[in-house]
Amino acid sequence: MGDYIWFHDVSWHATYAIYFFVIGICAGLSFLSYGSWRTEALRPLREKAAYGSFALLVAGGLLLIADLSQPLRFLNILNPVYLNFTSPLAWGALNIVAFGIVSLLYLVALRQGKEARGKVLATAAALLALGLPVYTGYDLTVHQSRPVWNTPVMPVLFVALAVASGSAAGAILAGSNAAAQKLLREYLLWSTAAVGVILVSILGTTNYGGAAQELTFMILTTGTMGLIFVGIGIVAGTAAPIALLLAPVGRGQTGVVLAGVLVLVGGAALRYALLMGPQQLQTLF
Amino acid sequence: MSEELRVSAIETREKAGKRRFAMVVDTRRCIGCMACQVACKAEYDTPLGVNRTWVPYKVVGKYPNVKKQFLPRLCNHCDDPPCVRNCPVGATFKNEDGGFVLQRYERCIGCRSCMAACPYNARFMLPSHRTYTPITNVVDKCTFCFHRVSQNLVPACVQTCIGRARVFGDLNDPTSEVSYLVAKNATQVLRPEEGTKPHVFYIGADRNQTEFGRDAYRQRDVMELERSAFKRHLNI
Numbered sequence: 001m002g003d004y005i006w007f008h009d010v011s012w013h014a015t016y017a018i019y020f021f022v023i024g025i026c027a028g029l030s031f032l033s034y035g036s037w038r039t040e041a042l043r044p045l046r047e048k049a050a051y052g053s054f055a056l057l058v059a060g061g062l063l064l065i066a067d068l069s070q071p072l073r074f075l076n077i078l079n080p081v082y083l084n085f086t087s088p089l090a091w092g093a094l095n096i097v098a099f100g101i102v103s104l105l106y107l108v109a110l111r112q113g114k115e116a117r118g119k120v121l122a123t124a125a126a127l128l129a130l131g132l133p134v135y136t137g138y139d140l141t142v143h144q145s146r147p148v149w150n151t152p153v154m155p156v157l158f159v160a161l162a163v164a165s166g167s168a169a170g171a172i173l174a175g176s177n178a179a180a181q182k183l184l185r186e187y188l189l190w191s192t193a194a195v196g197v198i199l200v201s202i203l204g205t206t207n208y209g210g211a212a213q214e215l216t217f218m219i220l221t222t223g224t225m226g227l228i229f230v231g232i233g234i235v236a237g238t239a240a241p242i243a244l245l246l247a248p249v250g251r252g253q254t255g256v257v258l259a260g261v262l263v264l265v266g267g268a269a270l271r272y273a274l275l276m277g278p279q280q281l282q283t284l285f
Numbered sequence: 286m287s288e289e290l291r292v293s294a295i296e297t298r299e300k301a302g303k304r305r306f307a308m309v310v311d312t313r314r315c316i317g318c319m320a321c322q323v324a325c326k327a328e329y330d331t332p333l334g335v336n337r338t339w340v341p342y343k344v345v346g347k348y349p350n351v352k353k354q355f356l357p358r359l360c361n362h363c364d365d366p367p368c369v370r371n372c373p374v375g376a377t378f379k380n381e382d383g384g385f386v387l388q389r390y391e392r393c394i395g396c397r398s399c400m401a402a403c404p405y406n407a408r409f410m411l412p413s414h415r416t417y418t419p420i421t422n423v424v425d426k427c428t429f430c431f432h433r434v435s436q437n438l439v440p441a442c443v444q445t446c447i448g449r450a451r452v453f454g455d456l457n458d459p460t461s462e463v464s465y466l467v468a469k470n471a472t473q474v475l476r477p478e479e480g481t482k483p484h485v486f487y488i489g490a491d492r493n494q495t496e497f498g499r500d501a502y503r504q505r506d507v508m509e510l511e512r513s514a515f516k517r518h519l520n521i
Contacts, residue, residue: 003343006336006358009410011401069395069410069422076394082374089373089398142371145404145479211497281497285406 010279015067017272019060020136021165024158024267026056027129028166030103034126037119041179047110048173049166050122053129054103061096088142092135099128133158140274147216148206148278157198157274164191165267168260176253185256189245192263196238199270212281220277229273237266296364296482297384299457305384306362306429307456307484308443309466312491314450315355317342321442321451328430328441330417335409337427338442345493354491357451359442360407360427361475361483362386368399368408376424384484385431393423400424404479429453456484 029049036046065074076082077093084090106121137155144150167187174180207217220229241259249255297303317340325331325338338359345354366386368377376393379386400408408426415421430440434453438444443453454461463486466472472486475495487495 004341006339006341008406011397067396069397069413070393073392073394076374076392079374082376082392084370084373084375086370087373087398089371089396093373139398142367143401144367145476146401215497279401282404282406285404285497 005284008283008285010276010283012275012279013067014272014276015063017268017275019063019067020158020271020275021268022056022060022063023132023136024162024271025165025169025264026053026060027132027162028164029053029056029169030099030125030129031163031166032170033106034122034129037122039183041183042170044177044180045170045174049170050103050107050110050125052169052173053125054100054107057096057100057103061100064096088135088138092132092139095128095131095135099125099132102128129162130159133162146278146282147210147213148202148220148274151202151205153198153202154274157195157202160191160194160198161267161270164188164195164263167191168263168267171256171260178253181253181256182251185245185251185259188256188259188263189242192238192242192245192259195270196234196242199234199238215281216278219280220273225273225277225280228269229277232269233266233273234270237262237269241266291364292480293365295366295369295379297381297457298364298482298484303382303384303457304455305364305457305484306434306453307384307463307467307486308359308429308440309452309463309472309486309488310357310490311450311452311466311488312355312357313489314448315340315357316448316450317353317355318447320445320447321357324441324445325427328433330415331425332412332415335411335425337425341494343491343493345491354494356487356490356494357442358405358407358475359485360386360403360429361405361481361485362427362429364482364484365480367402367404367479367481371398371402373398380431383429383431383434385429385434386426387428387431388424388426390420390423390425395422395424397424404476404481405483 030053032042032045033049033053036042065071068074077090078097102121102125106118106125109118109121134155137158140149141152141154167184171181171184171188174184206213219225241262244250244255244259250259291298297305319340321338322336322340329337331337338357340355340357342353342355344351346352362384363386364384366379369379369386373396374392374394376389377386377399397410408424411421411423411425413421433440439453443451452462452466454463456463456467458464467486470488472488473490473495474483474486
């Protein structure tokens with residue numbers, strides 16, 4: 001009673017979670033487009049995935065710029081005089097730009113039908129695409145004062161989420177192609193299972209110790225945030241699609257696409273909760 | 286702190302030839318008049334809803350043994366500041382002579398990465414509309430009154446503190462008052478486990494305020510009501 005609390009704002013708002021979601025699918029689709037050069041079953045997805053990935057990169061980039069309070073100064077981050085290489089954001093900006101350039105060259109090669117160049121550029125694009133979830137995860141991990149964010153497994157989780165989201169988007173894009181759906185089912189199953197395992201380990205260690213950790217666990221698992229994180233993210237977006245894919249119906253196109261939709265919804269919820277949940281406690285310090 | 290405790294090259298505590306300014310807050314002397322908060326507001330025209338320094342308080346104990354505990358807060362001007370590491374464009378930097386952690390407004394892109402990195406919530410985003418200054422939409426923070434200290438004055442909050450609860454000086458100077466206070470008293474820093482090596486030292490800080498308590502997980506709707514009431518003026 002009578003306490004005077006100063007409420008602070010969260011640093012990163014929901015726009016950043018949407019960016020995580022968009023850039024994750026973007027990276028996943030890039031992996032699929034690269035995969036089409038290695039696996040014949042993914043061949044029908046090559047162009048669709050490449051165009052989709054580039055479109056999402058543009059959308060994600062615009063989101064990121066719009067989220068800055070000084071949007072027109074986004075060029076500062078590309079100024080070599082200003083760049084601070086101890087910041088993951090600086091590496092991320094370079095990664096995004098490099099990925100954008102390579103993706104564009106890749107699309108040109110695809111349009112011109114230059115197979116050899118396309119294969120090389122697809123490989124380069126996929127490697128740079130791997131950097132996108134890695135840097136976004138690392139972006140959170142470096143904030144060592146925030147429970148959950150500070151786990152070193154965060155970049156791995158974001159890579160697994162990117163593969164899952166990309167495979168889910170791929171399953172929707174693949175339509176009735178049975179060979180592609182069969183392979184994407186495998187990708188979806190294993191990547192979603194990896195997400196589940198990592199989430200269990202994060203939740204376990206978060207609940208294990210430290211006042212801030214335990215309070216963050218409580219915030220993440222109860223109330224509205226609990227509904228988003230556990231209800232939509234873990235139950236509906238991770239456990240349910242795994243169960244669906246393992247069931248007989250999950251071997252058909254409808255099952256894979258339905259599982260893909262669940263994974264996309266769950267991926268969005270997980271990214272939102274992982275971004276916003278651990279910030280709530282800090283606002284009260 | 287001995288020289289052996291320095292880990293990062295950025296740290297300047299006990300570095301020969303360098304000054305390392307610090308503040309000692311003696312909470313036993315703080316009467317919660319908020320004059321420091323007002324002086325800071327006046328010095329910088331800090332807008333409504335944000336503060337470079339603030340004085341939260343808690344009523345601790347059980348009747349009849351109760352006490353209002355104040356914990357004046359500000360940027361800790363860490364010796365190893367995570368905000369400096371996190372800024373992608375070098376808008377935040379540490380002044381080597383003095384240890385001030387400062388902000389280049391013209392370079393800040395407003396990504397709020399430094400705000401996320403700060404364990405003390407010492408940073409805030411300036412609103413888009415201000416009356417007397419064009420500095421808007423960038424991150425701001427306490428500067429330890431760099432402009433005053435470089436003119437051999439003490440920070441505005443220290444100048445105005447009627448209980449002399451805030452003491453400011455060069456910790457690398459063994460004859461300074463802060464060196465004396467840190468040497469002679471048991472001092473605390475906020476969240477030492479983060480390894481930021483804060484340079485705001487507290488004497489008599491209460492654990493009810495320096496630690497996360499279950500209080501942080503109160504009835505969410507009550508908390509949201511308080512928060513929305515608190516933030517209402519932002520829409521003015």
